[in-house]
Amino acid sequence: xxxxxxxxxxxxxxxxxxxxxxxxxxxxxxxxxxxxxxxxxxxxxxxxxxxxxxxxxxxxxxxxxxxxxxxxxxxxxxxxxxxxxxxxxxxxxxxxxxxxxxxxxxxxxxxxxxxxxxxxxxxxxxxxxxxxxxxxxxxxxxxxxxxxxxxxxxxxxxxxxxxxxxxxxxxxxxxxxxxxxxxxxxxxxxxxxxxxxxxxxxxxxxxxxxxxxxxxxxxxxxxxxxxxxxxxxxxxxxxxxxxxxxxxxxxxxxxxxxxxxxxxxxxxxxxxxxxxxxxxxxxxxxxxxxxxxxxxxxxxxxxxxxxxxxxxxxxxxxxxxxxxxxxxxxxxxxxxxxxxxxxxxxxxxxxxxxxxxxxxxxxxxxxxxxxxxxxxxxxxxxxxxxxxxxxxxxxxxxxxxxxxxxxxxxxxxxxx
Amino acid sequence: xxxxxxxxxxxxxxxxxxxxxxxxxxxxxxxxxxxxxxxxxxxxxxxxxxxxxxxxxxxxxxxxxxxxxxxxxxxxxxxxxxxxxxxxxxxxxxxxxxxxxxxxxxxxxxxxxxxxxxxxxxxxxxxxxxxxxxxxxxxxxxxxxxxxxxxxxxxxxxxxxxxxx
Numbered sequence: 411x412x413x414x415x416x417x418x419x420x421x422x423x424x425x426x427x428x429x430x431x432x433x434x435x436x437x438x439x440x441x442x443x444x445x446x447x448x449x450x451x452x453x454x455x456x457x458x459x460x461x462x463x464x465x466x467x468x469x470x471x472x473x474x475x476x477x478x479x480x481x482x483x484x485x486x487x488x489x490x491x492x493x494x495x496x497x498x499x500x501x502x503x504x505x506x507x508x509x510x511x512x513x514x515x516x517x518x519x520x521x522x523x524x525x526x527x528x529x530x531x532x533x534x535x536x537x538x539x540x541x542x543x544x545x546x547x548x549x550x551x552x553x554x555x556x557x558x559x560x561x562x563x564x565x566x567x568x569x570x571x572x573x574x575x576x577x578x579x580x581x582x583x584x585x586x587x588x589x590x591x592x593x594x595x596x597x598x599x600x601x602x603x604x605x606x607x608x609x610x611x612x613x614x615x616x617x618x619x620x621x622x623x624x625x626x627x628x629x630x631x632x633x634x635x636x637x638x639x640x641x642x643x644x645x646x647x648x649x650x651x652x653x654x655x656x657x658x659x660x661x662x663x664x665x666x667x668x669x670x671x672x673x674x675x676x677x678x679x680x681x682x683x684x685x686x687x688x689x690x691x692x693x694x695x696x697x698x699x700x701x702x703x704x705x706x707x708x709x710x711x712x713x714x715x716x717x718x719x720x721x722x723x724x725x726x727x728x729x730x731x732x733x734x735x736x737x738x739x740x741x742x743x744x745x746x747x748x749x750x751x752x753x754x755x756x757x758x759x760x761x762x763x764x765x766x767x768x769x770x771x772x773x774x775x776x777x778x779x780x781x782x783x784x785x786x787x788x789x790x791x792x793x794x795x796x797x798x799x800x801x802x803x804x805x806x807x808x809x810x811x812x813x814x815x816x817x818x819x820x821x822x823x824x825x826x
Numbered sequence: 827x828x829x830x831x832x833x834x835x836x837x838x839x840x841x842x843x844x845x846x847x848x849x850x851x852x853x854x855x856x857x858x859x860x861x862x863x864x865x866x867x868x869x870x871x872x873x874x875x876x877x878x879x880x881x882x883x884x885x886x887x888x889x890x891x892x893x894x895x896x897x898x899x900x901x902x903x904x905x906x907x908x909x910x911x912x913x914x915x916x917x918x919x920x921x922x923x924x925x926x927x928x929x930x931x932x933x934x935x936x937x938x939x940x941x942x943x944x945x946x947x948x949x950x951x952x953x954x955x956x957x958x959x960x961x962x963x964x965x966x967x968x969x970x971x972x973x974x975x976x977x978x979x980x981x982x983x984x985x986x987x988x989x990x991x
Contacts, residue, residue: 424987425987428986446848458977481848547889552973553973557983559983600911684835773844799861
């Protein structure tokens with residue numbers, strides 16, 4: 411019986427054949443902590459008797475959820491982490507670089523075949539690099555900081571094969587919302603989702619990141635795209651890696667196989683209050699919106715901003731909508747700035763903020779009041795996620811967000 | 827032990843909203859548990875009460891503040907038809923026992939409940955419902971009182987490569 415990508419990664423890191431279902435204590439190649447989950451992880455590290463982290467070069471630290479500090483308590487948490495980084499010799503990206511997951515990818519801190527953990531559920535995004543990457547809690551992270559290893563139950567995999575070309579103004583976000591709808595909010599619990607097929611082979615890294623990012627919204631432990639020439643081209647100049655073969659074996663065993671053809675896929679919108687409640691945009695077109703958020707680790711990259719700008723064209727955003735646009739990282743911000751996108755957004759009436767998580771987590775700014783409606787390119791529409799529990803959050807692609815922001819109501823981007 | 831009954835897909839944003847994650851003290855977090863979605867919980871929950879839920883309890887964010895808020899509220903046991911993966915591990919790590927019970931939907935809000943872990947059932951309103959055994963490698967963590975207690979006694983561990991870490 412052949413091996414899945416996930417089984418190949420664990421077998422390689424354990425130097426013996428490892429199959430799904432086994433529990434292994436695996437070595438960790440990278441461990442990411444940020445301002446929300448980091449303080450607890452560090453406290454747990456000390457409570458476990460930790461004195462020196464397993465390898466300071468493998469610990470990734472940055473602040474992105476509440477930056478610049480929006481309360482004295484947040485400032486204290488960040489100061490606590492700065493002190494820890496300095497004592498341990500950990501490089502701290504602090505508030506300078508942007509959203510953790512984007513920064514890990516663009517600094518080349520996740521590479522094919524590696525096992526990476528992060529104290530954040532969307533860590534599964536690094537599967538776009540061909541790594542096995544998964545989100546963990548702060549106590550597990552304390553354990554990782556001390557030992558550089560963690561227990562894993564090697565997950566079974568769901569294989570998702572995608573064919574066809576996206577039609578105009580339809581893209582990876584629409585695809586992953588559609589997949590989440592089918593698999594369901596817990597349909598991949600304890601499992602990994604392995605993406606493949608011609609659509610993924612021709613998809614850029616930004617789209618692969620969007621899809622892997624949202625694997626957690628189906629309960630998955632990881633999302634992964636087998637590394638190929640697109641992956642290695644992305645890593646060039648970011649990280650020295652020698653290309654290897656991590657393709658799944660033809661006779662690999664999956665718990666489920668799903669086939670998609672995106673040729674006729676319509677733009678998708680996930681309606682309140684669960685991510686798996688995706689419907690074609692025409693079903694919700696015309697719903698009035700108070701706020702549009704274009705950003706987050708899911709859809710805050712240059713390509714996402716360019717997609718929004720293309721739809722915006724020479725229009726202005728509606729005066730009835732608050733449009734908040736946040737590039738995912740400093741690099742993405744600079745790319746958008748140099749391409750003239752930032753000026754166009756500001757001219758059209760948007761607020762463009764410095765790279766951070768922004769309204770996505772509902773912990774910092776851009777919160778919603780009771781009865782308000784938000785349309786967001788982020789990853790979660792749970793009740794209360796972006797503020798009041800009496801507010802509603804809809805999720806969509808950057809194209810749909812931009813089209814809707816022009817008209818002040820949910821709008822099919824193909825009709826703009 | 828009173829039952830606090832919840833439905834499917836209770837997410838960690840509902841258990842503890844994002845704006846409170848700057849706090850790390852379980853008792854402070856407990857004051858805001860289920861704020862806005864079940865606001866009477868924080869004021870009325872008593873030490874030893876049990877949460878009973880449907881499928882996918884604890885989905886979403888990896889925030890360990892969620893199970894911590896529940897420990898601060900006195901919750902030691904959660905019974906659900908299924909758990910989200912990260913929450914399940916976090917719960918065990920902070921000393922909450924997550925029990926899987928296929929018939930959890932039949933248990934009523936406000937009921938008195940008795941949990942018999944060794945015999946593998948919970949009992950409420952005169953009826954017994956089987957619970958699944960806790961996986962072996964989780965048992966050793968739970969018997970140490972959580973992952974901190976387990977790890978404190980370890981100087982080094984053996985990884986799957988056979989090397990010491």
